Amino acid sequence: MSNLSERPEKPVVGVPMPHESASLHVTGSALYTDDLVYRTKDVLHAFPVQVMKAHGRITALRTEAALAVPGVVRVLTIDDVPGVNDAGMKHDEPLFPTEVMFHGHAVAWVLGDTLEAARLGAAAVVVELEELPAIVSVREAIEADSFHGARPLMIRGDIEEGLADSAHVFSGEFEFKGQEHFYLETHCALAQVDEAGQMFIQSSTQHPSETQEIVAHVLGLHSHEVTVQCLRMGGGFGGKEMQPHGFAAIAALGAKLTGRPVRLRLNRTQDLTMSGKRHGFHSIWKIGFDADGRIQALDATLTADGGWSLDLSEPVLARALCHIDNTYWIPHARVAGRIAQSNTVSNTAFRGFGGPQGMLVMEDILGRCAPLLGLDPAELRERNFYQPGQSTPYGQPVGQTDRIGKIWHEVQDGADWTGRQREIAAFNAAHPNTKRALAITNIKFGISFNLTAFNQGGSLVLIYKDGSVLINHGGTEMGQGLHTKMMQVAATTLGIPLHKVRLAPTRTDKVPNTSATAASSGADLNGGAIKNACEQLRDRLVQVAATQLGTNASDVRIVEGIARVLGSDKELDWDTLVRTAYMQRVQLSASGYYRTEGLHWDAKIFQGSPFKYFSYGAAATEVEVDGFTGAYRIRRVDIVHDVGDSLSPLIDIGQVEGGFVQGAGWLTLEDLRWDTSDGPHRGRFLTQAASTYKLPSFSEMPEEFNVTLMENATEEGAVYGSKAVGEPPLMLAFSVREALRQAAAAFGPAGTSVDLGCPATPEAVYWAIEAARTSDVRRNGHTNGNGNGHTGNGSGIPTDASALSRV
Numbered sequence: 001m002s003n004l005s006e007r008p009e010k011p012v013v014g015v016p017m018p019h020e021s022a023s024l025h026v027t028g029s030a031l032y033t034d035d036l037v038y039r040t041k042d043v044l045h046a047f048p049v050q051v052m053k054a055h056g057r058i059t060a061l062r063t064e065a066a067l068a069v070p071g072v073v074r075v076l077t078i079d080d081v082p083g084v085n086d087a088g089m090k091h092d093e094p095l096f097p098t099e100v101m102f103h104g105h106a107v108a109w110v111l112g113d114t115l116e117a118a119r120l121g122a123a124a125v126v127v128e129l130e131e132l133p134a135i136v137s138v139r140e141a142i143e144a145d146s147f148h149g150a151r152p153l154m155i156r157g158d159i160e161e162g163l164a165d166s167a168h169v170f171s172g173e174f175e176f177k178g179q180e181h182f183y184l185e186t187h188c189a190l191a192q193v194d195e196a197g198q199m200f201i202q203s204s205t206q207h208p209s210e211t212q213e214i215v216a217h218v219l220g221l222h223s224h225e226v227t228v229q230c231l232r233m234g235g236g237f238g239g240k241e242m243q244p245h246g247f248a249a250i251a252a253l254g255a256k257l258t259g260r261p262v263r264l265r266l267n268r269t270q271d272l273t274m275s276g277k278r279h280g281f282h283s284i285w286k287i288g289f290d291a292d293g294r295i296q297a298l299d300a301t302l303t304a305d306g307g308w309s310l311d312l313s314e315p316v317l318a319r320a321l322c323h324i325d326n327t328y329w330i331p332h333a334r335v336a337g338r339i340a341q342s343n344t345v346s347n348t349a350f351r352g353f354g355g356p357q358g359m360l361v362m363e364d365i366l367g368r369c370a371p372l373l374g375l376d377p378a379e380l381r382e383r384n385f386y387q388p389g390q391s392t393p394y395g396q397p398v399g400q401t402d403r404i405g406k407i408w409h410e411v412q413d414g415a416d417w418t419g420r421q422r423e424i425a426a427f428n429a430a431h432p433n434t435k436r437a438l439a440i441t442n443i444k445f446g447i448s449f450n451l452t453a454f455n456q457g458g459s460l461v462l463i464y465k466d467g468s469v470l471i472n473h474g475g476t477e478m479g480q481g482l483h484t485k486m487m488q489v490a491a492t493t494l495g496i497p498l499h500k501v502r503l504a505p506t507r508t509d510k511v512p513n514t515s516a517t518a519a520s521s522g523a524d525l526n527g528g529a530i531k532n533a534c535e536q537l538r539d540r541l542v543q544v545a546a547t548q549l550g551t552n553a554s555d556v557r558i559v560e561g562i563a564r565v566l567g568s569d570k571e572l573d574w575d576t577l578v579r580t581a582y583m584q585r586v587q588l589s590a591s592g593y594y595r596t597e598g599l600h601w602d603a604k605i606f607q608g609s610p611f612k613y614f615s616y617g618a619a620a621t622e623v624e625v626d627g628f629t630g631a632y633r634i635r636r637v638d639i640v641h642d643v644g645d646s647l648s649p650l651i652d653i654g655q656v657e658g659g660f661v662q663g664a665g666w667l668t669l670e671d672l673r674w675d676t677s678d679g680p681h682r683g684r685f686l687t688q689a690a691s692t693y694k695l696p697s698f699s700e701m702p703e704e705f706n707v708t709l710m711e712n713a714t715e716e717g718a719v720y721g722s723k724a725v726g727e728p729p730l731m732l733a734f735s736v737r738e739a740l741r742q743a744a745a746a747f748g749p750a751g752t753s754v755d756l757g758c759p760a761t762p763e764a765v766y767w768a769i770e771a772a773r774t775s776d777v778r779r780n781g782h783t784n785g786n787g788n789g790h791t792g793n794g795s796g797i798p799t800d801a802s803a804l805s806r807v
Contacts, residue, residue, distance in 0.1 A: 004528065005714060005721040007645070009559050012491040012498050013720045016650040020484040020503070021232065021477075032234055033188040033204045037263045040190065044073055046250055046264040047118035048106035048274070049125045054134035054343040054683025056100045058107060058127060065124040066110055071117025074258055075125065076109040076250065083220030087246030089210070090310045093346065095218060095246055100129060101308035102344050103675075103683035104273035111254050111262060134343040134683050136676045138175070138282045138305040141340035148306065149314045149339040154321045154606045156393040162297025162332025166288025168373060174285070174364050176357075176758035178305065179278035179350055179666040180687075182695055183478075185234025186271040187244055191251035192261045199226045199252050204233045205244040206476050207516035212508045214245035215252045226252070229507045236478035237662070238349030241516045242311050243275050272688045277672060278350035279304045279316055281357045282340075287365055288332075293373045295384050297332035300324065300361065304354070306339040307346040313339045316349065318450050318603065320358035322610065325392055327404050327444045328362065328384040333393040343683055344674060349518060351662065352727045355445055360667075360758070363441055363734045367741050371753040377738065378440050382408065386444070396609040398444070403616045407640045407710060408442055414706065415440075415620040415638035424622070428746050433627040436635070437742035441735040442618035445728040446611030447520055448596055450603075454515040455596035455612075457525030461490065461533040463588040467575035469494065469501045471533075474514025475526040476506050480726055481651035482522045488648055489527045489719060493534035495558030496574055520724035523647060524612070525594055527719035533592025540588075544581045545572050597717070613715055615723050617641035619660065619732035621702075625743040630766030632740060634664070637702040639732055644715035644723035656707050656729040663733025665696040668740070668760045694761075740765055748772030 007013065024030035037043050051058075063075040078085055078096035087095045097107055108125055112118030135141050163169055190202040199219065205211045208228040216226045228248070233240060247264050254262035266274065285300040302320055306313035317337045324335055366384075370377040385405060386398045412418075417438070424436045448455050460472040471490045477483045483503045491498045504510065515525065538558060545563035546553040549570045557564055561574040572580075582588060601608035619639045625632040639656060646652045670693060673686040687693040714721035740760050745752045745768075752775045757764030 002716050004531070004719055005716050007720050008492065008495065009557065011720070013488045013647045014645060014649070015488070017484065017648060018650060019481050020487060031231055032185055033190055033202045033231065034263070034265050036190050036202055040192070040261050043261045043263050044111045044113065044254060044258060045115040045118045046109050046111055046254055046262055047115065047122045048270065049108040049110065049122045049127065050104045050106050051100045051127050051129060052103055052684070053100055053129055053131055054103045054136065056129035056131040058098050058100065059130050060126070060128035061108060062126040063108065065126065066121040069117060069121040069124055071113040072110060072121035073113060074111045074254070075121065076111065076254055080253060080257060081218060084217045087214055087218070087249055088242070088309060088311065093246065093309045095249055103685065106274060109250050109254070111258065136342060136344060136674050136683050138280060138303060138340045138342065141305070141342045142282065142303060146341045147338050148341040149310050152318055152321055152337045152603070152606050154333065154335045154393050156330070157332035159297050159299050159332050159334040163286065163288045163299065166296040167291040168289045169286065170369050170372065171286040172365070172368065173283065174361060175282040176280060176360060177672050178280040178347060179670050180272060180672065180693060181235070181237045181239035181277070181350060182693070183233070183235025183237060183239060186266045186268060187240070187247050187275060188265040189244065189248040189251040190261060190263045191248065191255040193255050193259060199256065201226070201228045201248050201252055203228055203230055203244055203248045204240055205230050205248065206233070206236045206238070206241045206478065206518060208476065208506055208508050209474070209512065209514045210242070210516065211245050211248050215249045218249040219252060219256055227507060227509045229505050230476045231505045233476065233478035237351045238353060238518060239275060240478070241349040241518050243348055269688050273685045274345065276307060276311060276346045276348035278666065279306065279313065279347045279354065279357060280672070281305070281320070281361070283361045285361065285365060287369065289369070289373060293375050293380050293383050295328055295330050298330050299334045301336045301338070302358065302361065304337070304339050304357070305347060306341055307344045308341065309346040310339070311346045311348045313347065315450050316354035319354035321606070322392070322394055322446060322450070323355040323358035324362050326359045326362050327386055327442050329386050329390050330393055335393065351659065352730050353519060355727065356663070356731050359443065359731055360734065363738065367738050368753050368755065371745065371751050374751065377742065381441070395607045396611060399613060400616070403642055403710070404442060404444065407616055407618045407642060408440070410640045411440060411618040411620050411638055414640065414708065417620065420622065434624060435627065435743045435746040436622060436624045437739045437746060438620060438622045439735050439739035439742055440618060440620040441732070441738055443616065443728055443731045445615045445731065447524065447615055447724045448599055448610060448612045449515065449519045449521060450601060450610045452599045452601055452610070455521065455525065455599060456515065457529040457594045458511040458514060459526060459529035459533045459592035460510050461530065461537060461590050461592060463537060463578055465579060465582050467500060467578045469496070470504055471501060471530055472504045472507070472510040473526040473530055474506065474511045475522040476517040478517070480655060481648060482517065482526070484651055485523050485647045486526055486530055489530050490534050492720065493531050494538055496561045500561065500574070520726040520728065522726065523722065524596065524718055524724060527647070528594030529592040531592070531719055532594055533590040536590040536592070537588065540586050541577055541581055544584060544586055545577055548572055548580060613718065613723065615642055615728040617728055617732055619735040621735040621739045623736065623739040623743055625740065625765060625769070627747055627769055630762035630764070630769060632743070632762065632765060634700065634702040634736060636704040638706045640708045640710055641729055641732070642710040642713050642723060643725045644713050644718060645721035646709055647720060647722045649709060652709060652725045653707050655725045657705065659727070659729030660732045661696050661701070663730035664700065664736045667733055667737045667758060669694045669696060669700065671759050671761055741768065744768035745772050748775040
């Protein structure tokens with residue numbers, strides 16, 4: 001076992017414990033960025049001047065009336081920027097634009113003594129616009145040939161040969177929507193300037209180092225003149241990886257120009273209309289199977305809806321291509337990617353970061369094709385699992401392939417798969433207007449940033465003379481429990497009780513040049529760095545203990561705060577050991593560092609091994625669907641998920657549950673809508689409140705929810721044998737959508753293949769049911785003599801006039 005994964009005697013990791021801030025959360029005592037406003041004197045409030053047109057060139061910007069509003073202190077415009085007028089890393093996101101690129105784009109910001117004064121001032125600003133044509137949907141972008149950024153191409157084998165040799169070939173089209181992050185805390189920043197002109201910013205950001213970098217270049221400062229701190233976030237989910245930077249820069253610019261602290265906090269409507277979402281995708285595909293239902297070839301084009309600027313669209317698309325295979329061996333593959341440019345918000349990272357989108361395309365294909373092949377969907381999936389020695393289409397060997405089947409069968413056994421399938425068949429036979437279905441899907445999710453340079457982490461660990469320990473690391477806490485795990489890692493490595501350890505807020509002046517808390521890498525990178533720092537300190541202290549106990553350092557162990565000699569009753573308590581080390585002038589602080597080894601990636605040829613390892617999981621979901629309305633309920637969910645040897649089981653189970661529910665929301669409920677008409681509100685985001693954007697609630701929870709962490713799953717080469725848990729569970733929710741598809745198909749004859757819209761709202765399920773009821777199995781896609789078939793457009797909505805008239 002490697003040093004990184006080996007656990008010492010009586011470790012604190014692996015012990016179930018609540019979130020380190022749980023009591024603060026439930027009592028309302030936890031401080032978030034905006035809470036600091038009430039502890040800060042003379043704060044100004046920033047409010048955006050939004051233009052409610054989807055696309056246009058600014059011909060005039062008049063601020064005089066705003067400055068006449070009582071309480072308005074200043075209006076920030078492009079003329080006030082001392083550095084670079086850009087809020088993005090691609091230099092395609094002007095902080096103060098001269099061209100409006102989406103409905104609600106902020107072109108100026110008003111600073112007021114009160115938020116109401118700033119709001120009234122913003123309403124008084126006059127913006128004159130030369131309107132330009134707007135592209136609102138990904139389909140419109142494709143038709144207009146409106147693309148930006150890279151166009152990756154992933155190739156393995158000979159796609160033409162693979163399709164020609166296939167016994168069955170199907171083709172189709174599938175478009176699915178994005179997802180709003182809907183974190184409880186909206187975007188927020190509070191900026192202050194000290195007596196030396198240095199900037200201090202409190203920001204709700206997943207990437208403090210990049211926030212620091214953007215603020216510095218906007219203000220024309222060096223990075224060491226800007227400090228960014230993140231106390232905690234009220235949710236992030238990827239939405240605060242790139243998009244907080246511009247808001248922090250506005251607050252910082254206001255503070256620099258006025259000398260007063262500036263607070264910027266978006267209200268919910270502003271946050272929904274101004275910030276990016278999960279990328280929606282459009283896909284076209286052709287797939288070939290042999291006579292036994294094994295995949296022979298896949299030819300696909302994935303188009304991500306990037307919105308108006310690139311943001312993180314390129315790496316999101318790359319990860320989508322890297323995950324289209326999911327757990328399935330594809331001998332011949334050609335998968336192309338492109339990014340649509342539209343006049344909507346700039347879409348960004350969201351839990352899974354393109355992985356869910358790529359995997360969803362494959363799961364949708366298999367769900368559609370299984371009936372056409374005469375196979376049970378679970379059987380079709382299992383026949384195509386990766387086997388030992390096989391590699392992904394981009395060339396990375398797939399390790400631990402045995403876990404794919406093992407988890408799959410553990411879920412089936414725990415869910416009483418065979419018995420419940422019989423019960424469901426009996427129920428469906430007896431209920432013509434209500435159908436049930438049980439579906440199982442699995443996941444393989446790569447862990448690491450696709451960009452190799454991001455796979456590094458740092459820490460700073462301080463031991464004080466009284467034996468207490470303070471740890472700093474580059475990861476941010478957004479409710480996911482990263483800080484809890486890091487405290488457990490520190491306590492385990494030092495060999496002390498958890499109560500001896502405290503964690504400081506994430507700050508750029510403590511740990512520099514950190515990566516975003518993203519890509520499910522937070523525990524791997526920061527845990528490795530903390531372990532490294534604590535090992536340095538422990539080694540120093542063991543030398544001191546050995547001298548005091550009259551033995552060799554190799555014979556000393558520190559366990560539960562006591563330094564003991566192997567095979568002896570000699571011991572020294574932690575506090576005494578630390579004081580002794582101080583008196584002997586032994587350094588009691590250490591900077592730790594960790595870099596993920598074994599990664600290599602060539603983005604130009606789309607080949608390499610970009611991931612340290614793969615996380616696996618499987619879920620079985622049973623649903624019941626009403627044939628009159630398409631309404632449904634989730635009766636039961638069974639999950640087995642691979643987190644290696646869990647660092648904190650209670651935290652990890654919560655992450656699995658939360659990720660699954662968030663995924664189910666994306667796939668079944670959360671329906672992003674824009675005004676695509678040619679009217680005056682074209683491009684307006686329509687679902688801009690919780691009243692119109694449906695989120696999962698208690699009524700959508702499974703009636704029975706069973707989550708099990710895979711046992712005996714040590715991951716060599718990862719901190720204390722653990723695996724990442726943040727993103728992978730979200731994709732377990734594919735089982736919900738596939739169960740809904742199978743339930744809808746059950747309203748038709750055996751062998752019916754139905755298209756199901758995404759999100760699979762009750763409306764989409766209803767149309768799938770209607771299609772199943774009128775299904776002609778052969779017409780719906782059974783292969784004919786030449787083995788060709790077509791499965792539809794994937795919208796789930798009828799396109800004939802008579803069907804539309806029944807809405």
